[in-house]
Amino acid sequence: MAVHNADIAKVFEEIADLLEIQGENPFRIRAYRNASRLIEGLGVSIGEMIEKNEDLTELPGIGKDLAGKINEVVATGTCEALEKLRKQLPPTLTTLLRIPGLGPKRVQTLYRELDIGTPEQLYAAAHEGKISALPHFGEKIETTILQAMEKHVEKEARFKLATAAQYAEPLKSYLETIPGVNRVVIAGSYRRAKETVGDIDVLVTARRGSPVMDRFTEYDEVEQILSKGPTRSTVKLRCGLQVDLRFVPQASFGAALHYFTGSKAHNIAIRRLGQQKRLKINEYGVFRGTKRITGETEESVFRSVDLPFIPPEMRENRGEIEAARAGKLPRLVEIGDIRGDLHVHTNATDGHNTLKEMVEAAKMRGYEYVAITEHSRRVTVAKGLDPQRLRKQIDEIDRLNEKRLGITVLKGIEVDILEDGKLDLPDSVLSELDLVVCAVHSKFDLPKGRQTERVLRAMDNRYFTILAHPTGRLIQERGPLELDMLKVIRKARERGCFLELNAHPERLDLLDVYCQMARDEGVAVAVSTDAHSTRDYDYMKYGIGQARRGWLEAKDVLNTKGLADLERLLKAARGA
Known part of the structure; x- marks a missing residue:
């Protein structure tokens, strides 16, 4: 029985949740949460590491105790510590923590006072008005709970793209080993690189008798x-993911792949174009009357309605058909176009690897440059840098660049945008950097006008270079900021600064529609990983998927530029 990184991460996350509900030591809770995030985001399989007898304690933040529990989970699917906690508290209690307005203390109160242990019981109690009578709750929280339940159910039914990949890719590899199988393709929203996936659609071609x-x-x-x-x-699957497998004849493969890849709206639009030419287009092929005239490839389906091939990520019926008809489809950015990463952390703050290790790992990927952008002092939980510590790192980077390592290390910072729009560090130190990545890390609930003004005011700082994870959302955990994104994007154009597409699988922020908006307004986007370890550079593929969904070409992406062009753009932004 294979145990994936996401399975191990779930175990540690549940342990952390149950410990938090019990009011246990916050440092112990944080250790489990950090381990969960690390494991879920690893680019290599923990199971394979164990098979190769690799030392798990070499992973950042993993000591002997956690390494032992990881081995236990890989061997059995669970661990004694979790089972012990489950006997003390209902495991369903952890699902309540996902409901807006409910933290560990309130969940504990709900369980103690009303014996609520499931989302269904929570909804019933809120519907009957029982929750508002509890201490520290009230009618507002009760209303919030009622409104959140429907969204919660929808959210729980979907998997983050990177998590779905942990299950979909091994299954694809397994199917490819079956005798007689010729081709295996994962279609659906997974192929379109949507940020979350509801289920997996797999198409296969195979010899008869397979x-x-x-x-x-x-x-x-x-x-x-x-x-x-x-x-x-x-x-x-055991993880809850539903998988549909379809055996498709080669003659229909392109039609089926098109049908099971595109969004419903895109497919309807293509079928209507076919109807205008008296054609019937479905998963079996392209038909004139009862005769199939084509459908063996996706290109043939598009040709039948006088269109060029439309990349899977664009098939949302958001103008791609009109662009294809007009010959204006973008040449979408590819991962091979990326020349460097502009948002990287080291263990000087909350990263897991040293400066040298992060730089060497970037060089191994063929990058020309990498920007080191630690947190600023406001983020105390991440040991953010004050001016003195930042200047010390600047000197360290200068010494590293003097060694001519074959990659240029850019000096940066991820500086907090404070509530009043000021930046968390003084201009005197920001002026010594190559770029300043600015981010909102607090006061997420400001009204739209104030939140927008906060960001616009920050962009007036002459050293403001890139707006990091612009909407602040965490997929399935925290909604986006209330921001007037068109105003923000036009301000970036006016200022000559840039927006980030944060490639971390929990963020994928900039949203695809805003990528398209930035492209239309002529604002370049930096696709960066926000790497906190050397393995996190792997996140770039998810950022590229999101960029392609947002119609970005290589010319629209800041870090596809060579070093000389990049430095010119960064200096121009700071001189505006």
Whole structure:
């Protein structure tokens, strides 16, 4: 039974949640949460590391105790510490922490006073008015809970793209080993690189007699077989992800791939174009009357309605068909276009690797440059830098660059935007940097006008270079800031500064629609990983997926520029 990084991360997250509800030591809780985040985001499989007898304690923040628990989870799917906690508290209590307005203390009160242990019980109690009578709750919180329940159910049914990948890619590899299988493609929202995935659609072509359907339903992570047939089977994996497998003839493969990749709106629009030419387009092919005239490739489907190939990430019916018809489809950015990373942390603050290790890892990826951007002093939990410590790091970077390592290290900072729009560090030290990445890390609930004015005021600082994770959202955890993004983007254009697309799988922020807006307004976007360890550079692929969804070309992305051009743009932004 394979245990994925996401499975281990879930165990540690549940332990942390249950400990927090019990009011345990916050440092112990934080250790589990940090381990959970680290493991879920690792670019390599923990299970494979254990098979190779690699020392897990070499991972940042993983000591002997946590390493032992990881081994236990990989071997059994759980660990004794979690099972002990589950006997003390209902495990469903942790789901209540995902509801807006509920923290550990309130969850504990709900359980103690009303015996509420599930979202369903919570909804019923709120609907009956029982919650508002509890101490430290009130009618406002009760109303918030009622409004959040529907969104909570929808959210829980979806997986973050990077988490879905941990289950989808091994399954794809497994299917490719089955005798007679020729081709395996994951379609659906996964192929469109959507930030969350509801289920997985897999298409296969295979020789007649291939045991692909039997082997699929026998996959060791299948928890339930929902249906099974000669051309289609549906299963539910242990993690809760539903997978549909379709056996498709080669003659229909392109039509099926198009049908099961595009959004509903995109597919309807393509079918209407076909109808105008008296064609019928469906998952089986392109038909004139009862005769299939094409459909073996996706290109042939598009050609049948006089369109060029439209990349999967663009198939949302947000203007891509009109652009294709007019010959104005963008040449979307690719990961090979990236020349460096402009948002990277080291262990000088809350990163896990040294400056030299982060630089060497960037060089190994073929990057020309990497920007070191620690947190500023306001972020005390991350040991943010004050002016004195920042100047010390500036000197360290200068000494590193003098060694001519084959990569240029840019001096930067991720500085907090304070509530009044001022930056967390004085201009006297910001002036010594190559770039200043500015971010909102507090006061997320300001009204739209004040939040927008806060960011616009920050952008007036001459050293403001890049607006980091502009909406501040955390996927499935925290909604975006109330911001007038058009005003922010136009201010960036006026100032000559830039926006970030943060590639971390929990952020993917800038949102795709805002990427497209920035492109239309002529504002360059930096696709950066916000790496806190050498392995986090792997996040770039998710940022590129989001950039492609936002129609960005290489010319629209700041860090596709060579070093000389980048330095010219950074200096121009600071001189504005």
